[in-house]
Amino acid sequence: MAESFLMLYDRYFDDVYRYVYSKTGNRWDTDDLVSEIFTKAFEKFPAVAGDPKAWLFTVARNLAIDFYRGRGRKPALLGSEEPPGEDVKWDDQLIKTEETRCLKMALDSLPEEGREIIRLRYFANLKHRQIAGILQKNEGAVKMRIRRVLDELREMVDKCLNA
Amino acid sequence: MFKRVKTKSIEKNLMKWRAEIPVNQHLKQSLRTRFGGKERGKRKKIGWTYGVAAAAALVLLFASVLFNIPNSNRGENTPHGRKVLAAELNITSAFSFVDILGGGNLAPAVWQDYLYIPVSEKGVYRLSTRLADGKKPEMVKVLEAATSFISVSHDGKRLAFANDKGIFVKDLENGAIKTVVEGNGIDLFYEEPTWSHDDSRLVITKKVIEWKEHGFEVKSQEIYTVTPDGKEAVKITDGSYGTMAPDGLFIVFERDRKIMKRDLSSGQEMTIDDGRFPALSPEGGFVAYVKSVQTKREVKPNVFISDDLSDVYIASVADPADRKKVTANYSNQHISPEEWLAKVNTSPTPQTLVLPGAYSYYNPVWGRDFGTLYVLKSPNREGGEMRLMRIAMAQKVLPVAEVVSQWLEAVVNRDDDYAKSLMTSPPAVLTISNPHPVGYTVLASGSEHNQPYVDAEQYLAYTANPYHQILRQRFYLKETGRGYLIDEIKEIGNIQVYERDGIVWEESNGKRRELIGLQDLQPATGQGAANRISALAYSRQTGKVLFAVQNTEGFAVKLFDVSTRIVVDVTSLQGHDLVAMDASFSAGGRYAVLNYGGLQIPYSVLLYDVQSGRVLMNESLPNAPQAHWAGENLVLYSPYDGGYVRWELDPPKLLN
Numbered sequence: 061m062a063e064s065f066l067m068l069y070d071r072y073f074d075d076v077y078r079y080v081y082s083k084t085g086n087r088w089d090t091d092d093l094v095s096e097i098f099t100k101a102f103e104k105f106p107a108v109a110g111d112p113k114a115w116l117f118t119v120a121r122n123l124a125i126d127f128y129r130g131r132g133r134k135p136a137l138l139g140s141e142e143p144p145g146e147d148v149k150w151d152d153q154l155i156k157t158e159e160t161r162c163l164k165m166a167l168d169s170l171p172e173e174g175r176e177i178i179r180l181r182y183f184a185n186l187k188h189r190q191i192a193g194i195l196q197k198n199e200g201a202v203k204m205r206i207r208r209v210l211d212e213l214r215e216m217v218d219k220c221l222n223a
Numbered sequence: 224m225f226k227r228v229k230t231k232s233i234e235k236n237l238m239k240w241r242a243e244i245p246v247n248q249h250l251k252q253s254l255r256t257r258f259g260g261k262e263r264g265k266r267k268k269i270g271w272t273y274g275v276a277a278a279a280a281l282v283l284l285f286a287s288v289l290f291n292i293p294n295s296n297r298g299e300n301t302p303h304g305r306k307v308l309a310a311e312l313n314i315t316s317a318f319s320f321v322d323i324l325g326g327g328n329l330a331p332a333v334w335q336d337y338l339y340i341p342v343s344e345k346g347v348y349r350l351s352t353r354l355a356d357g358k359k360p361e362m363v364k365v366l367e368a369a370t371s372f373i374s375v376s377h378d379g380k381r382l383a384f385a386n387d388k389g390i391f392v393k394d395l396e397n398g399a400i401k402t403v404v405e406g407n408g409i410d411l412f413y414e415e416p417t418w419s420h421d422d423s424r425l426v427i428t429k430k431v432i433e434w435k436e437h438g439f440e441v442k443s444q445e446i447y448t449v450t451p452d453g454k455e456a457v458k459i460t461d462g463s464y465g466t467m468a469p470d471g472l473f474i475v476f477e478r479d480r481k482i483m484k485r486d487l488s489s490g491q492e493m494t495i496d497d498g499r500f501p502a503l504s505p506e507g508g509f510v511a512y513v514k515s516v517q518t519k520r521e522v523k524p525n526v527f528i529s530d531d532l533s534d535v536y537i538a539s540v541a542d543p544a545d546r547k548k549v550t551a552n553y554s555n556q557h558i559s560p561e562e563w564l565a566k567v568n569t570s571p572t573p574q575t576l577v578l579p580g581a582y583s584y585y586n587p588v589w590g591r592d593f594g595t596l597y598v599l600k601s602p603n604r605e606g607g608e609m610r611l612m613r614i615a616m617a618q619k620v621l622p623v624a625e626v627v628s629q630w631l632e633a634v635v636n637r638d639d640d641y642a643k644s645l646m647t648s649p650p651a652v653l654t655i656s657n658p659h660p661v662g663y664t665v666l667a668s669g670s671e672h673n674q675p676y677v678d679a680e681q682y683l684a685y686t687a688n689p690y691h692q693i694l695r696q697r698f699y700l701k702e703t704g705r706g707y708l709i710d711e712i713k714e715i716g717n718i719q720v721y722e723r724d725g726i727v728w729e730e731s732n733g734k735r736r737e738l739i740g741l742q743d744l745q746p747a748t749g750q751g752a753a754n755r756i757s758a759l760a761y762s763r764q765t766g767k768v769l770f771a772v773q774n775t776e777g778f779a780v781k782l783f784d785v786s787t788r789i790v791v792d793v794t795s796l797q798g799h800d801l802v803a804m805d806a807s808f809s810a811g812g813r814y815a816v817l818n819y820g821g822l823q824i825p826y827s828v829l830l831y832d833v834q835s836g837r838v839l840m841n842e843s844l845p846n847a848p849q850a851h852w853a854g855e856n857l858v859l860y861s862p863y864d865g866g867y868v869r870w871e872l873d874p875p876k877l878l879n
Binding site for chain 2: 066185218
């Protein structure tokens with residue numbers, strides 16, 4: 061039996077929310093956009109085919125593009141309104157606090173395509189094949205791209221830490 | 224030394240960052256409710272289409288399936304069929320929101336989105352339960368008369384009320400008041416008027432008392448129906464607190480501390496349960512009432528400890544065995560049982576320590592459907608205030624983040640009974656005066672060894688002292704028959720910001736760093752004693768500290784940015800003995816609130832928008848409890864003639 065909409069909603073709401081938050085950088089736009097995403101998804105749900113999570117995030121990405129186009133804005137740099145826990149780390153030593161700040165700066169330096177793939181992998185919690193479906197690339201290419209972006213980030217963080 | 228990070232560390236930080244993004248659980252739940260209704264609508268449509276095309280037996284089958292699908296609470300229960308069981312309903316919130324102060328235990332009345340609240344010796348107020356965005360609640364006085372009981376007609380046009388003189392009806396449109404029936408104010412009283420299902424009659428109690436040397440004895444209590452002009456009266460039965468079913472076929476009432484039901488055509492009566500103050504739900508399926516339960520245990524030969532707890536229950540009218548306790552009273556250990564036991568000597572005469580409940584509950588009243596119950600509650604301690612609480616019930620189970628969010632709110636709102644009911648093993652003492660919570664936010668949820676947890680922060684302050692604490696806790700939850708309950712709370716982080724010897728410090732994980740010296744904060748204007756900091760708040764999100772720098776002529780409010788070291792003047796307030804009591808930031812740090820007051824200026828709230836630098840609100844709220852943050856919403860208490868009303872403000876609404 062096809063998964064009901066509510067099952068999809070319960071399973072993926074948090075992932076959609078976090079992905080959108082990583083794009084907007086603030087709660088108010090996130091709330092608006094997430095509401096639109098699920099409303100649109102509910103309308104289109106009967107026609108869903110293939111991987112439901114990948115489908116849901118295709119809906120999400122398309123709406124996010126319209127959202128920013130409509131408002132004449134760009135997606136926020138990752139971490140422009142920092143999620144909780146950023147400035148003071150509870151358990152980590154001081155060096156890891158610097159590491160996080162450097163990571164944030166490194167992410168902000170990436171081109172949008174690199175930031176988006178990080179959002180899809182680490183904030184939307186999507187698998188490589190799901191990302192491949194959304195971006196219409198093959199899975200191998202997605203894996204390689206993510207590996208390269210992580211290497212870029214690592215180099216930029218190293219430079220930042222040792223600056 | 225050259226530092227190198229590993230790719231794994233990058234990934235780990237990204238995932239940690241992701242987990243720390245707070246998901247808006249309120250939005251999640253409210254959207255789900257919306258989609259849930261629409262999805263059932265789609266299924267019903269499909270079901271009916273199929274049923275029409277099928278044989279009659281299939282039509283009946285689908286009809287019964289539709290009836291049993293859990294649905295919105297409206298109109299799904301009738302007196303003749305049990306579509307939702309009392310036992311299936313879970314408490315989804317139980318907060319106090321109106322303080323009656325000295326107003327007595329007078330039951331409110333509900334009509335559509337309005338609550339009519341009687342206050343002893345003052346009259347009746349009307350409160351809208353549906354507020355426009357950013358608007359504070361208004362208590363409008365609709366009756367200026369002493370009253371002990373009220374009821375609004377089903378068409379909303381008339382208010383019946385009783386007092387020592389008799390029963391009266393006020394026309395809410397033209398204001399005219401007519402007498403229904405009068406007692407003599409000595410030994411004959413008419414009480415507890417409720418409207419019949421078609422508003423053509425009132426169900427009332429006629430009470431006759433006999434005065435004794437000390438006090439009085441109730442000689443008789445009889446239930447009548449009477450026309451609003453008082454000309455026709457028909458006795459129904461002996462008892463009190465009668466309410467008629469929406470189809471007019473039966474009444475529920477109280478007799479000899481039992482909740483009874485009487486069929487109006489056959490006269491047959493049955494006992495539903497022990498209890499007082501019966502109230503029939505609008506669709507007639509449930510009765511709510513207050514019941515006392517004593518549990519006695521022998522702890523030594525002839526020595527007993529008895530818990531005497533009263534709680535609110537609901538029971539199905541069709542099947543009284545289907546009942547549920549909806550409040551969570553607990554023993555008021557005004558005397559320690561252990562200390563008492565240590566002193567008591569066994570004797571042939573039984574000795575019993577009776578521990579009453581921490582609360583007394585009165586007069587439950589249903590909302591627009593069986594999903595809402597309003598109950599008066601009063602703590603059984605000196606100075607305890609009578610408050611009206613709203614209990615929401617539904618067949619759903621609260622998600623874990625909502626359980627924790629509600630617990631945090633119940634603690635700061637002083638609804639200890641509700642807070643304890645959300646725990647598997649509640650402590651004896653839940654709240655203390657100082658430091659006290661001034662805000663909270665839920666951060667994230669997850670699971671550890673298959674046990675769900677929720678991380679949240681509480682913000683604490685010390686009244687009129689320069690102290691602020693950010694306490695991060697991990698709440699572990701356990702699934703029970705009542706849904707998820709908090710099983711364990713572990714501290715996972717703690718930041719304290721305080722002033723000592725003229726220096727403001729931030730202390731975390733055993734390390735301390737200096738933030739700013741008092742001498743760097745410009746002195747408050749005015750004469751008087753040396754400046755001191757009377758309140759401060761710290762936002763971990765933005766790295767900003769809000770100070771109130773105090774002297775005897777008032778205080779200056781300042782905002783300090785830890786990273787840039789810039790101090791910004793927010794405002795200053797003048798007044799002899801004006802004191803800033805505490806301060807706090809919203810969860811994201813964009814807004815700050817300061818509670819203050821003095822001998823000549825009543826308690827007031829100042830709301831400041833850090834981003835725009837504007838003071839959004841500076842309002843006097845005499846005698847109200849202090850404002851606090853619930854995530855990004857500001858919880859305020861607006862005073863009215865009889866007390867105050869709790870409401871939530873979303874600060875961005877004030878910016879429009």
